[in-house]
Amino acid sequence: MMPLANMLTEPVGVSHYLVVGAVLFVCGALCMATKRNAIGVLLGIELVLNGANLNFIAFGSPYLRNDAGIIGLDGQLMSLFVIVLAAAEAAVALAIALNFYNSFGTIDVDRADQLQG
């Protein structure tokens, strides 16, 4: 673990990116678990996907590791697919949320208990 003063004078490593990714992931997971608004749950999913993307980019970056050449552009291509699938997921989940809102008149996920889950 680098002290903070060292972080200003030396290039950062993969671990620092992983920590930022961990913050995004944890915030997204908490958002999914605690928000009562269905759109809020969707925002949490976007945060989780972004944390994963950040890890993909960090492991494939030649500026952060010596042996990033093994991965090459795999990390960046994977994160592009994640971005596209996140867009698709947002579209479908939003359509479902709008349907739920239209038929029940609420957006509170706690009220969606018709399946007795």
Added chain:
Amino acid sequence: MEDPIYWPSLFFLLFAGIACAFAVAVVVSANIVRMAFYLVMSLAATAGLFFLAGADFVGAMQILIYVGGTLVLLVFGVMLTSQDRFISMKTSRFELGMAAGVGACLFLLLWFAAFSVPEWSRGLTRAEVNAVPLQPTATPIGMGLLGARVDGADSPDKAGYLLIFEIVSVHLLVVLIGAAFLARARYKRSTIVE
């Protein structure tokens, strides 16, 4: 004489701070409109981190698709569903406390995992970073999506991504048709309102 401050690291701290602070704000805030705005800021700062890691194309796509597309979709969702009583929905204090505890444990676990491998935490030296050739990634990514890898000089047998690209394309088409079908306008509003 060498600059005492390494500027990319300073910008890393700046963007990482913005991304993390706004991500925490998304969780803490109870107002859905503010949450959407905080998420925009967090994702834009993440795009800055992508640029710093040398992923210029992915960073641009992050801004174009995520900040410009997906979030506009979500903001539409917010606007279509935000009546007064749904704008601000509070979570109970007990649940927030539980979530904070679980989140802190999960974050500590990930923190120790991130620093457990010495090669990851050390990083390169300044001289090594300066020796990395500047390589724009748009062309190699485009070739990779078409099935030809031009980036892996040290392992020429790496496969391209043509099949995955096709699958994702068809998946996106199906998903968008399905979303349009699900969200189509109804003439008669259902009567199951509680």
